[in-house]
Amino acid sequence: MGKFSFLTAIFLLVFGLSYAQTDHSGHDHSGHDHSGHDHSGHDHSGHDHGDHAKDQPATIKKKTNPNVNRTKRKQNNRAGNSHDHSGHDHGSHAGHDHAHGDHGHSGAHVNACGIAGEDPSVFNAGKVAFHHISDQNIYSIGPWHLPLPCIVKTSEGWDFFSSGNFKADYHGTSHYAYKGYVLYEGSLRRIVNPSFPKDKVELHHGDIAIKVEPHPSTGKPVDVVYVCYNNTAYKADNKSTADAGLFGGGITSFYDFSITKNVAGMFIVVFFLFFMMRSVAKAYKTREGKAPSGVQSLIEPIFVFIQDEVCKPFIGHQWEKFTPFLMSLFFFILGLNLFGQIPFFGGVNASGNLAVTAILALITFLVVTFNGNVNYWQHIFWMPGLPAWVKVIITPVEIVGNFILKPATLMLRLFGNITAGHIVIVIFIGLIFIFGKNGTNPGAAYGATIASMLLTLFMMALELLVAFIQAYVFTLLTASYIGAATEEHHAH
Amino acid sequence: MTGSLAAIGAGLAVIGAALGIGNIGGKAMEAISRQPEAVGDIRANMILTAALIEGAAVIAIILSFFAG
Numbered sequence: 001m002g003k004f005s006f007l008t009a010i011f012l013l014v015f016g017l018s019y020a021q022t023d024h025s026g027h028d029h030s031g032h033d034h035s036g037h038d039h040s041g042h043d044h045s046g047h048d049h050g051d052h053a054k055d056q057p058a059t060i061k062k063k064t065n066p067n068v069n070r071t072k073r074k075q076n077n078r079a080g081n082s083h084d085h086s087g088h089d090h091g092s093h094a095g096h097d098h099a100h101g102d103h104g105h106s107g108a109h110v111n112a113c114g115i116a117g118e119d120p121s122v123f124n125a126g127k128v129a130f131h132h133i134s135d136q137n138i139y140s141i142g143p144w145h146l147p148l149p150c151i152v153k154t155s156e157g158w159d160f161f162s163s164g165n166f167k168a169d170y171h172g173t174s175h176y177a178y179k180g181y182v183l184y185e186g187s188l189r190r191i192v193n194p195s196f197p198k199d200k201v202e203l204h205h206g207d208i209a210i211k212v213e214p215h216p217s218t219g220k221p222v223d224v225v226y227v228c229y230n231n232t233a234y235k236a237d238n239k240s241t242a243d244a245g246l247f248g249g250g251i252t253s254f255y256d257f258s259i260t261k262n263v264a265g266m267f268i269v270v271f272f273l274f275f276m277m278r279s280v281a282k283a284y285k286t287r288e289g290k291a292p293s294g295v296q297s298l299i300e301p302i303f304v305f306i307q308d309e310v311c312k313p314f315i316g317h318q319w320e321k322f323t324p325f326l327m328s329l330f331f332f333i334l335g336l337n338l339f340g341q342i343p344f345f346g347g348v349n350a351s352g353n354l355a356v357t358a359i360l361a362l363i364t365f366l367v368v369t370f371n372g373n374v375n376y377w378q379h380i381f382w383m384p385g386l387p388a389w390v391k392v393i394i395t396p397v398e399i400v401g402n403f404i405l406k407p408a409t410l411m412l413r414l415f416g417n418i419t420a421g422h423i424v425i426v427i428f429i430g431l432i433f434i435f436g437k438n439g440t441n442p443g444a445a446y447g448a449t450i451a452s453m454l455l456t457l458f459m460m461a462l463e464l465l466v467a468f469i470q471a472y473v474f475t476l477l478t479a480s481y482i483g484a485a486t487e488e489h490h491a492h
Numbered sequence: 493m494t495g496s497l498a499a500i501g502a503g504l505a506v507i508g509a510a511l512g513i514g515n516i517g518g519k520a521m522e523a524i525s526r527q528p529e530a531v532g533d534i535r536a537n538m539i540l541t542a543a544l545i546e547g548a549a550v551i552a553i554i555l556s557f558f559a560g
Contacts (some may be wrong), residue, residue, distance in 0.1 A: 309536055409547030416550035474542040480540060 066352045079191070079369040108208070113228035117209030123433045130424040133349050133419055136172060136186030136261045137163045139345055143170055148264055150188060152181070153255040163188070163258075165200060173208055176203050177227065182236060184208050184225045187260075189236035190254045191227055196234045203229065208236075262356065265348025269335040306330055306475060314479035318486050322479070325367060329360070337418060337467030341460065351470075352418035354411070361411035367402075372485035406481060410474060415472050420462040428455045498556040507554030512545040 110116045139146040149163025159179055166174030172186030173178040178200050180191050207228040215222045225236040237252040259267075276295055284294045292300050311319040311326055350356050377382060380398045383391055431452045436445025520538040524531050 309532060313533070314537065407553065410542075412550045412554055413543065413547050416554055420553075469539070473539060475539055476536065477543060 018266055041075075061473055069411070073182045073431055084275075111204070111228045112231050113205070113226065113233040115211055115226050115228065115233060117206055121438060121451045123430065123438050125427050125430040125434065128430055129423045130425045131185055132347060133352055133422045134187070135349070135353060137169055137174055137183060137256075137258055138166075138186055139261050139264055139346050140170075140172065140186070142344055145172070148261065149259045150181070150187065151257040151259070151294055152190070153257060154190065154253060161311040169205075175203060177203055182208055182225075183209075186237065187239045188254075188256055188258065189225050189227075189239070190251050190252070191234045191236050193234050193414075194225070196229065201229065202245040203227065236365050253282065261346060262353050263350055265339060265346065266346075266350050266356070268333070269339050273331055273335050303327065304349070304432055306472075310472075310476050310479045314476065316487060322367075322371075322482050326475050326479055329478060330471050332359070333355040333414065333474055334467065334471035337471060338464075340418065340422070341463055341467060347422075351414055351417070354415050357411045357415045358476070360414070364410060364481065365407040367478075368406075368481045368485045371482060373488075375487060387475040406477075410477060413472050417466055421459065421466055425456055425459050425463070427460060502547050502553045502556040505549050505556075508551030513542045516541050516545070 007288050070427075085145050136149055137148055139148055145168050147162045148159050150159070150163050152159040159181075161179060161181075163177060163183060164181040165178040165179075167176050168174050170182050172183060177191070177197070180196055180198050182189050182191065182203070208229070209227060212221045213224045214220065222238075223239075225377035226233045227236050236486055237254065239252070239256075263489075277299070280296050280299045283292070283294070288291070289414075291297075305322060306327060307319075310330075311323045332352055336356075337346075339345075340347070340349050340351060359444070368413040381395055383394050383398065386394065429452055430447055432448045433447035436442060439445075520534050523534050525535055527534075
């Protein structure tokens with residue numbers, strides 16, 4: 001902890017200082033430099049299409065109709081699209097320039113298809129936070145991206161390739177399209193349109209941009225990624241999600257079974273735990289009768305604590321049967337929680353991922369359900385010792401409680417606690433950009449850097465505590481559910 | 493400003509959970525001061541009960557995320 005806090009403090013200081021120095025010169029489009037360590041507010045900034053709509057309804061109308069853009073843009077020279085602001089030459093964006101002209105930023109970059117993308121002069125803390133806690137198809141350590149294997153199932157079959165093909169920039173947006181896929185903010189997107197080239201094609205900065213459009217079924221405004229290639233805007237599918245777009249993500253044409261950042265992080269944790277536990281287990285044979293040493297003396301007190309304080313009192317006489325399961329749960333969750341807290345090591349947020357916690361809760365649910373004895377089922381469906389009319393009321397309550405609420409709360413508790421901690425840390429770091437007014441107020445940025453450093457250190461210490469408590473609570477609740485399901489009959 | 497009603501809902505849920513968990517913590521402290529030898533049992537049950545309450549609060553907050 002001490003070392004990490006120290007590193008964090010140093011990094012935040014360097015980070016804040018370099019930010020304040022580079023950005024008050026009033027330059028815009030820091031997105032053009034690919035130096036790799038400029039994670040300033042511009043890179044992550046959201047956009048506010050609401051403002052655009054107010055300022056220039058004509059532009060929006062034009063934007064929502066790609067055909068109009070396409071024909072208009074085809075007449076224009078695409079040269080220099082990536083680095084000059086040719087998009088601003090067009091009359092339709094004059095109002096946009098004007099709106100941001102007063103603080104030295106010329107607003108969002110407009111690509112050859114007339115899609116403005118994100119406005120780098122707006123810092124959207126919520127969006128930055130959600131981007132940072134989300135899963136990605138690349139494993140980023142600082143400015144370096146380690147490629148990960150992509151495994152994609154579409155209606156045309158399976159696709160296997162490495163995410164290194166995309167040559168992602170520091171922000172996780174690809175420089176190349178490959179097999180009809182692009183990477184946007186670290187996540188894989190598929191272009192359904194068959195006329196998009198299937199081989200590796202180079203894209204320019206700003207060619208992958210988002211547009212706000214109403215969701216096809218709910219009508220809510222959602223971000224849609226467009227890829228501009230040869231002056232034509234191709235719509236890219238949303239991220240592949242297990243919920244099939246139930247939570248507003250949009251239905252996608254592909255299933256992403258890739259080894260993502262979270263999966264890779266889980267593999268690392270599992271291998272680490274496996275070899276650590278194996279060496280500890282060996283030590284009990286080779287050093288039998290001696291005092292524990294090394295890793296053994298780290299693991300033993302934790303193991304004995306869980307065994308004596310969780311397994312024995314909460315499960316009862318069958319505790320030996322379930323101890324291996326509970327220990328695996330505890331150390332796996334603890335490992336993920338702690339691994340996710342190592343700064344600048346990819347930010348693997350596996351235990352703050354709903355899919356991961358859902359599977360953990362499902363495993364617990366299955367273990368409880370398959371080990372439940374007669375009394376357990378009797379207490380759910382026909383609670384003994386109660387008048388019949390109360391039983392009729394109690395039975396649905398018990399069914400909902402045991403089959404829905406218990407797994408759901410297990411899932412959401414772990415997810416919520418870990419995610420909330422990560423979001424708070426990102427927001428605290430975001431304070432630098434909020435107070436620094438995105439580069440225009442370096443003095444406030446310096447002040448906010450110090451405040452943010454202290455708050456982040458406090459939050460990381462708290463998160464360390466939460467990592468242990470949540471792993472403990474998950475194990476404790478699992479033990480108590482198993483205990484309730486395997487309890488022997490008592491006289492009423 | 494959007495989603496503010498959902499934020500108020502999340503805040504209300506947290507008030508309820510905070511009252512509940514505060515009550516649990518307070519009572520547990522009282523119980524420990526009465527029976528210091530039972531500190532292990534009391535602590536485990538305190539955390540278990542607090543976790544159950546927290547579950548309700550977390551569900552409310554996450555639902556407000558999706559609603560907002």
